[in-house]
Amino acid sequence: MDAQVTPPPEVTAPVYVYELPVRLWHWITALAITMLAITGFLIGNPAWPLITGEPYNHYIMGDIRFIHFTAGYVLAIGMLVRIYWAFAGNTYAREIFIPHVWKREWRSSFFRTIRWYLLIEPETAKEVGHNPLAQLAMFTMFLLGVLFQIVTGFALYGEGTGPGSWANIVFSSWVIPAFSSSQDVHTWHHLGMWYLVIFVMIHVYMAIREDIMSRQTIISTMINGWRFFKDNRP
Amino acid sequence: MTLNTQTFYELMRAQGTSRRSFLKFCSLTAAALGLEPAYANSIAYAMETKPRLPVLWMHGLECTCCSESFIRSGNPLSSDVILKMISLDYDDTLMAAAGEQAEAILDEIPKKYPGEYILAVEGNPPLNEDGMYCIVGGQPFVEKLKAVAANAKAVIAWGACASWGCVQAARPNPTNAVPIDKVITDKPIIKVPGCPPIAEVMTGVISYILTFNKLPELDSRGRPVMFYGQRIHDKCYRRPHFDAGEFVQSWDDEGARAGYCLYKMGCKGPTTYNACSTIRWNGGVSFPIQAGHGCIGCSEDNFWDNGPFYKRLSYVGAGLGVEATADEIGLIGAAAAGAGVAVHAGLSAVKQYNRKKPEPPVAPKGDQS
Secondary structure, eight states: OOOSSOOOHHHHSOEEOSOHHHHHHHHHHHHHHHHHHHHHHHHHOOOSOOOOSOGGGOOHHHHHHHHHHHHHHHHHHHHHHHHHHHHHSOGGGGTTTOOOTTOHHHHHHHHHHHHHHTTOSSSOOOOSSOOHHHHHHIIIIIIHHHHHHHHHHHHHHHHHHOTTSHHIIIIIHHHHHHHSSHHHHHHHHHHHHHHHHHHHHHHHHHHHHHHHHSSBOOTTHHHHOEEOBSOSOO | OGGGGSBHHHHHHHTTOOHHHHHHHHHHHHHHTTOOTTHHHHHHHHHHHSBOEEEEEEEOBOOSHHHHHHTTOBTTBHHHIIIIIEEEEEETTTOSOOHHHHHHHHHHHHHHSTTTOEEEEESBOBOHHHHTTSEETTEEHHHHHHHHHTTOSEEEEEHHHHHTOTGGGSTTOTTOBOOGGGTOOSSOEEEEOSSSOOHHHHHHHHHHHHHHSSOOOBOTTSOBHHHHSSBGGGGOTTHHHHHHTOBOOSTTSHHHHHTOBOGGGTOOGGGOBOSTTTTOBTTTTBOTTTTTOOOOOTTSTTGGGGOOTTOSSOEEOGGGTOOEEHHHHHHHHHHHHHHHHHHHHHHHHHHHHHHHSSSSOOOOOOOOO
């Protein structure tokens, strides 16, 4: 209200950041990752006690693996659509794929964000898209993590579907030798899951925190697509 | 070496085997190789017309379990393979000759049959200290191996040692033992991994090469697809218990006695490519899972470092002296992240509370656009 500088209108007016395909993809992926983490943990650690009786009466492991594979397909196809949308969508759709680390203003804004998260900076800049630190986390933790899980996951899936199946030809044939054995791929696939679990924890926390403490809306933006700003200062 | 001009069939007839028995043998061999019945004729034709295949069998760093397995082959009988199908000209464990006479054969055969003999390697060469950790006949094994391989038609890597490295190449691998494809790079190598490989797989591979005069179809890692195309898990007779979720929880529990899936007891069947669940061992009598013990994954690369044998998930970071599975490490990481989030959230709440107090908001630094 009593700002000395007249704010440029594009900074204060709401911006349509996340288009519908991005929002749909976000929530579908969130659901898929949740299902994958739960079922994946159970595949590695079938925690239930002894089940007895004829095996044709149960299909517990089979069902868990079915959910895991289906959610894996959803995650992978979603990622393909999302990569397409990086080309087809608006400028914010490209942010998490290519953080502009080579730009000076990106780096100064990056260090300002770090100071903000270290509680040194009194206020953040207005960010229309992701802040630079978030871009970097999205790239290194989310994007690389999910791609790693898709590649190793389909390599393991292709072992079950066998030689000649598409997953075996496209992934298993080179991923398994690259890690030296199937068991090694399993180990890395588990570590990859925890990498994403840690990402999700930080991601959810930061989304809530920034929704409260930053100068723009965060959570509602991923629901309605619009970024609203809370003040008129630049 | 005069025997080399004799065919398998001639030799068999000379020993009093009837033609009927010979054809039966060919049919059984075809069946063991997983070929259709028509191939029995091809095998019979090959055995009738082709001279026996000269084979040199060298031993590096190994435990001789491959040889022990091989001599127990039931079909074809290893005695048939050694004495009739091939001409096993050198094998320091099985041959009668010894000392310089024996070693002379290694020089003689490559000169006499260049490009025609098969080199079978059991064990692997250590490279540290110029190969001094494995001396055979006064010479480092690695040098002998390279020399004999130079004129070979093809090389068979017997067992996990020659194929992947096995126990002597496990961490920390003090002698720098390497699989043979690290030192023989210009010859077709057929890997027959296992610790040891199944006897019938070993004799089957030799029969195939002799019959068709070519190597069997190999996968991307050089293993014969007919024996290593699927995991033990894929054809395990306990697989229905896996899909049902019926797992043995501890040794000698009700599930163990009923023959349930050994997945939770660390069975490596789901990650192991081998034919144990189909061909089985000792003439098809049994195999580890049938005997109530999980697979240890002995035909897999790196299997010694992927322990423990009795846990589903392997330990990570054995080189660092850490004994924890991926999930244990992940839980610690997630707990640390959770603690970090909680502390940060607390500090942020304090900051937010303090920020709201002063009436005129603090002006931004203005170094950003």
